[in-house]
Amino acid sequence: MTYQTPVNAMQFLLRHGVDMDKIIAQPKFAETNDELIGDVLNGAAVFARDVVAPTNWAGDQTPASLTGKDVTASPGFKEAYQSFVEAGWQSLAMSPDIGGMGLPTVVSVATNEMIYSANMALGLCPMLTSSATKAIEAHASETLKNTYVPKMVTGEWTGAMCLTEPQAGSDLGPVRTKAEDNGDGTYSITGQKIYITWGDHDCADNIIHLVLARLPDSPEGSRGISLFICPKYFVEADGSLGDRNYFYPIGLEHKLGIHGSPTCVMEFNKAKGWLVGEVNRGLACMFTMMNEARLFVGVQGVAIGERAYQAALQYSHDRVQGTPPNGGAGAPIVHHPDVRRMLIDMKARLMGARAIAMATAAADDLGDHTRAGLLTPITKSYGSDMGVDVASIGVQVHGGMGYVEETGAAQHLRDSRIAPIYEGTNGIQAMDLVGRKLRRDGGEAMRALIVDLNDIKTLAEGSSGEGEADLSVCIRALNTGIDTLSTATDILLNAKEEDALSVATPYLSLCGDILSGALLIKAVANGLSAGDAHAAPMASLARYHALSVMPRAASQLDFIRAGADPVFDFPMGQLADL
Amino acid sequence: MTYQTPVNAMQFLLRHGVDMDKIIAQPKFAETNDELIGDVLNGAAVFARDVVAPTNWAGDQTPASLTGKDVTASPGFKEAYQSFVEAGWQSLAMSPDIGGMGLPTVVSVATNEMIYSANMALGLCPMLTSSATKAIEAHASETLKNTYVPKMVTGEWTGAMCLTEPQAGSDLGPVRTKAEDNGDGTYSITGQKIYITWGDHDCADNIIHLVLARLPDSPEGSRGISLFICPKYFVEADGSLGDRNYFYPIGLEHKLGIHGSPTCVMEFNKAKGWLVGEVNRGLACMFTMMNEARLFVGVQGVAIGERAYQAALQYSHDRVQGTPPNGGAGAPIVHHPDVRRMLIDMKARLMGARAIAMATAAADDLGDHTRAGLLTPITKSYGSDMGVDVASIGVQVHGGMGYVEETGAAQHLRDSRIAPIYEGTNGIQAMDLVGRKLRRDGGEAMRALIVDLNDIKTLAEGSSGEGEADLSVCIRALNTGIDTLSTATDILLNAKEEDALSVATPYLSLCGDILSGALLIKAVANGLSAGDAHAAPMASLARYHALSVMPRAASQLDFIRAGADPVFDFPMGQLADL
Structure with missing residues (x-):
């Protein structure tokens, strides 16, 4: 159950799959260069492999x-965290401006992937801290920012998101947790929140x-919800920690996977909170952070x-069974x-995602937020569905050993299964x-993407050669793919709402x-042009x-x-009947 | 977590999907008629729902x-068994000739499905007993048959299959367990067997x-393996049980699912055994039983x-969240x-399987064993893969609740995941x-199937009407499907072995x-012609x-x-490299 960080595969995509030169040419990334990126990837690789990965199995076996x-995290988690x-990985x-390293997000996609591979349950904690930090930085008062952000940027304090209630999950409109104005700049928060990831633990001071x-x-529904900061321990004027706030974990969920991630039921009993952003604009504040979280769930x-x-690759090299047609006995x-x-x-699909x-x-x-917004639901859903499929194939490669927990193959399947659900179910991503x-801008963002896909086709036609560099199969598939995407897009742009929503997931x-x-x-295509030694095996992956x-x-x-029609015609109430 | 037996859906397929009249017109099924089938289905339905289904959750939670x-089964299992x-369900x-009810296998597909739905882990025990009984009946001496079969037909004694060893799984050739001739008609068996389903338990006397x-x-490899009966307790001449035989469970696997099914490591230490069939023909004896077991794993x-x-349907009627476009608030x-x-x-895919x-x-x-043999690997693989997919969708319908074990949705996913692995992995089914x-008879059996698919098209064309009876979408899909199957079949019949095996699973x-x-x-189509009231909703399912x-x-x-080529081109050894 070792983990080797796929630095070469990541570097191949960073060098040839995205316009890294254009990204780091921007003033905001003035400090970033190829060498730094290489150092960061290699450093994260060693850290993920040597420090984080060894905690994965213990987290699964000892939730x-x-x-x-008080919640006590799984063995080894506190030390690894x-x-x-x-x-300094939290601030990458x-x-x-707030003490971070200011590297491009695309680099953190690679480093975060390493952490999630090493231990997804543990990796959720930094992910939530990052989202919470950015929400506070974007929406809170200067005083609140100064109080919380510096310790959160470093990860010394972690963040948690208390959104869900039993009756308010995918739709947060029915949130009932009450906030009362104390008249002194603080509020009293009372209610119960469920599914609070890393809602309590012993890995950080606050x-x-x-x-x-x-x-x-406040009005009913989603326009009457406000956002509050509730620290576990109050922060005194000198920055030291004071008494514990009036909210506690009262239960932990027994989940299919990510056992090392404490999923808490949190009870707020006149907990003291501070308003973030404007009254009744809480959901909007949260949603600005949602895109990032969704990207990272895809990751x-x-x-x-x-x-x-x-794991499957390793097992397939170790296990001897039967006589392969070209392999011989043994x-x-x-x-x-x-x-x-x-x-x-497995390899082709995970590389694609x-x-x-x-x-x-x-x-x-x-800074192309339209494109990022268009791609985010695809990243989240397609990546998370792929993760489940690939983890399931991993079990299959192991045969009977895959069904026995001790090999760890089953843990990957169990862990993977949450990703299509949280941060907005994949059905919600499709909507x-x-x-x-797609429909709100009349298809403009999608058409711009299709233009880019056509550019890729032209690029591939220019670089396709013979033998290992033969991309003709790829060009044909891309040609059909572009036609298919254009056709499907036109259908959806012209469809009635219920028709569009019924086929949103297939789309x-x-x-x-x-x-x-x-x-x-x-x-x-770019890798072949650049003479990258990995371009030939990557070409065979692309052809597959x-x-x-x-x-x-x-x-x-x-x-x-x-x-x-095909979705709604069947009379879905008739369980006993048919 | 209740279970309602889908008798109507099963009856629809029994009445209109298979040639039941032709089946029961055969002398061997002279006792079978529509009324009896209905009574059996309804009786099994009540039994599965009321007696077996309530044990499912306890089996998962208390392995x-x-x-x-000695192995003690999960709470409630002994009583339910x-x-x-x-x-009398075992002998259905x-x-x-051996005391069974002699009903067609197609009816037992329905009743066994009910038992597996109710509690798959428990249902494995009768499945293995049935296979073992038939193996003994087909290959053992009259004395052995008389000793064991009568109690196994009733299920008073259960059966177990001791095949796998650590180095001998998918390929049983390397089996090392030793048998020595005691010279008195018995043999001494020594070795270790793994993955022995229901290898020990307290639900039956023997x-x-x-x-x-x-x-x-004996020669090396698969042609040197013999089959032996080893009863847990010796059977005396008067039929009473004697001492315990010299083999024991020494471990239980900790599995992803089917926790209620004891998966034993069995240690044989000069256990006394009796030869079944001829020396060195043990694998052949086992394989005659394999088709039935594979069919039931698909089930x-x-x-x-x-x-x-x-479970998903029930949850979707109970859970209120968001405002559906045509549903309104609440x-x-x-x-x-x-x-x-x-x-x-979920519904369409499980009905298809x-x-x-x-x-x-x-x-x-x-008696069409060629057709049954052709369909068996498809039944096993397609059914078991569908089971995993559908159970995973079931988790998704539940949202966050699906990931929490207490709803039971996750158990279905965990339980389902074994079926693509055991009784020959799905990759082996494809081979x-x-x-x-396909290839051994030059495609004859598959071509006969394609002829039947064309007959179905003709049938559908004759019965397709308007509105709910409109099958035009189905006829188009079937037309394309027949062309596709014919093309793919021709490709595989003309392919080299390695090409054929590389695409066997997609085929x-x-x-x-x-x-x-x-x-x-x-x-x-048959249901519409017969004026069956369920034909209209079934038609909408077929259209989907x-x-x-x-x-x-x-x-x-x-x-x-x-x-x-696409499968082998990528250099699969290069883990660290790419």
């Missing part, structure tokens, strides 16, 4: 525990909760996929065609893609199949993708065209 | 335990193990899919288009389909996508399948045509 009012903070992509609550005179899918792939199972097919499928995640981050780094990102996966392939082809993954897209067109 | 040399035996499809072992003078996929579907999530799409997808399983059993009942079933799933759709269309599932098949053709 966090609640004793009295403190090393993470000391090494934070703005230098935990800064961002809590959604409703003031007594989690890639990360689990990568680790599952590595050859390991990697020589069996169907095992090989599973491995290449990784390329999408990097493209999303690159758009953000380039976001079709509703907000999203169609986008993902085409985009992942296109971005691999882009990286390969072009033959096996990209063609799925067109098979969804009939369904997308049909709209809501 | 079987090993104390000393004994009720199962008393009610057994031959009347456990009859079928053990693969090698005699000292397990359907069963878990059905229960996951029911409407449950079943009105959200994407939730609805997930539900119909159920139709395949019934077609396989019907071919067996009709069986392409190697033995199998292509077959499954087309066949499942075709069989649904057949049932609908024709738009969403069947079109996937054609998208695999390019890959199937490409053969081994």
Whole structure:
């Protein structure tokens, strides 16, 4: 169950898959250069492999525990987290204005993937801290920022998001937690929150909760929700920590996976809170942070996929069974065609999703928020679904050993399964893609993407040669893919709302199949032109993708065209009846 | 977590999807008639729902335990199993010659599905008993048959299959367990077996193990393996039970799912065994039973899919969240288009796999062993893969609640994941389909199937009407599907071995996508002609399948045509490198 950080694969995409020169040419990344990026990736690689990865299995086998009012994290987590903070990884992509290193987001996609591969349950803690820090930095008063941000940028204090309540999950409109104005600049927060990731733990000195609550005179629904900071321990004027605030973990969920991540039920009993941003604008404050979190959940899918792939690859080299047609007796199972097919499928699909995640981050780094917004739901859903599929294939490669927990293959499947659910279910991502990102601007952002895909085709046509550099299969698949995406886009732009929403998920996966392939082809074409030694194996990966993954897209067109009828015709109430 | 047996859905397929009249017109099923089938289904339904289903959660939460040399099954299992035996369910499809009820296998597909839905972990015990009983009945001496079969037919004694060893799993050739001739008609068996399902337990008085072992003078490999009966307790001449035999469980696996099924490591230390069949022909004896076991593993996929579907359907009616476009505030999530799409997808896919399983059993009942042999690997793989997919969608419908173990949605996913692995991994099924079933007879069996698919098209054209009876979408999909299957079949018949094996899994799933759709269309067309009240909703299910599932098949053709190159080109040793 070792983990080797895929630095070369990441560097290949960073060098050839995104416009890194253009990104670091911007003044905001003046400090960034190729050498620094290389150093950061190599440093993170060693840290993830040597410090974080060894905690993964213990986290699964010994979940966090609640004793009295305190959660104790899994064995080894506190030490690994403190090393993470000391090494400065938390501030990597934070703005230098608040003490961060100011590296591009696309670099943090790579380093965060390493942390998630090493231990996804532990990696959630820095992810939430990052989102909370950015929310406070963007929306809170100077006093609040000065109080909390410096310790959060470093990771000395962690962040938590208290959004969900039993009746308010995907739709936060029905949030009932009450906030009362104390008249002294503070508020009293009362209510119960569930599914609070890293809501309590012993890895850091303080935990800064961002809590959604409703003031007594606020309107019903989502326009009456405000956002508050509730620190676990009060922060005195001199920066020292005071008494514990009046909210506590009262339960931990028993989950399918990510056992090392404490998922808390939090009870707020007149907890003291400070308003962030304007009254009744709490959801808007949260949603500005959502894109980043969604990007990184997509990255989690890639990360689990990568680790599952590595485990399967290792096992396939160790296990001897049967006689492969070209391998002879005593050859390991990697020589069996169907095992090989599973491995290449895992690798090609995770590389495709990784390329999408990097493209999303690159758009953000380039200030192209429209493009980043369009790609974010695809990154999140396609990456997280891929993670589950690839982890499941990883179990399959292990055969019976994959079903026994001790190999760890099953843990990857269990861990991966949360990513399609949290930070907005994948169904909600599809609605976001079709509703907000596609139809609201009349298809402008998607058409700009299609233009870029055509540019990739031209690029590939220019660099396709013979033998290992032959991209003709890729160019054909891309050509069909562009037609398919254009057709599907036109259908959705002209569809009634219910028709569009009924086929939003197939449309999203169609986008993902085409985009992942296109971005691999882009990286390969650029890599071939640059004479990169990894371009030849990457070309074979892209060809596999072009033959096996990209063609799925067109098979969804009939369904997308049909709209809501096939989805709604079956009388879904009749359980006992049929 | 209740379970309602889908008797109507099963009856629809039994009445209109298979040639039941032809089956029961055979002399061997002279006792069987429609009324009896109805009574059996309804009786099994009540039993599965009321007696077996309530034990499912306890089995997951409290796995079987090993104390000393004895395994204790999960709470409630012993009582449920004994009720199962008393009610006579074990002998349903057994031959009347040995005390069985002699019902067609196709009926036992329905009743076994109910048991597996109710508690798959518990249901494995009768499944193994059935296989062991038939192996003994087919290959053992009259004395052995008389000693063991009568108590096994009833389920008073259970069966277990001791095949796997650490170095001998998918390939049983390297089995090392030793058998020595005692010179008195018995043998001494010594060695260790792993993954022995229901290898020990306290639910029955005796456990009859079928053990693969090698005699000292036997050849290496699979042609030197013999099959032995090792009863847990010796059976005295008067039929009473004597001392315990010299083999014991020494460990239980900690598995991803089916926690209620004790998976034992068994240690044989000069255990006394009796030879079944001829020396060195042990594998052949086992393989005659394999088809039935594979059929029922496919049924397990359907069963878990059905229960996951029911749980998701129930949750989607209970959970209120957000405002569906046509549902209004306060409407449950079943009105959200994407939730609805997930539900119909679950239902259509599990009905398709159920139709395949019934077609396989019907071919067996009709004595068409070539057809049954062709369909068996498809039933096993397509059904078990579908089970995993559908259980995973079930988790997704539950949102965050699906990831928390207490809802039970996650258990279905965990339980389902074994089915693609055991009784021959799905990769081995694909090799069986392409190697033995397709290419060995030059495609004759597959061409006969394609002829039948064309007959279904003609049938559908004759019964397609307007509105709810409009099958035009189905007919189009079937037409494309038949072309696709014919093309893919020709490619594989003309391919080199390594090319064929590299694309065997995509070919199998292509077959499954087309066949499942075709069989649904057949049932609908017949149901419409017969004026069955369920034909209209079933037609909408078939239309969904024709738009969403069947079109996937054609998208695999390019890959199937490409053969081994895309699978083998990527240098799969280079983990650190790329």
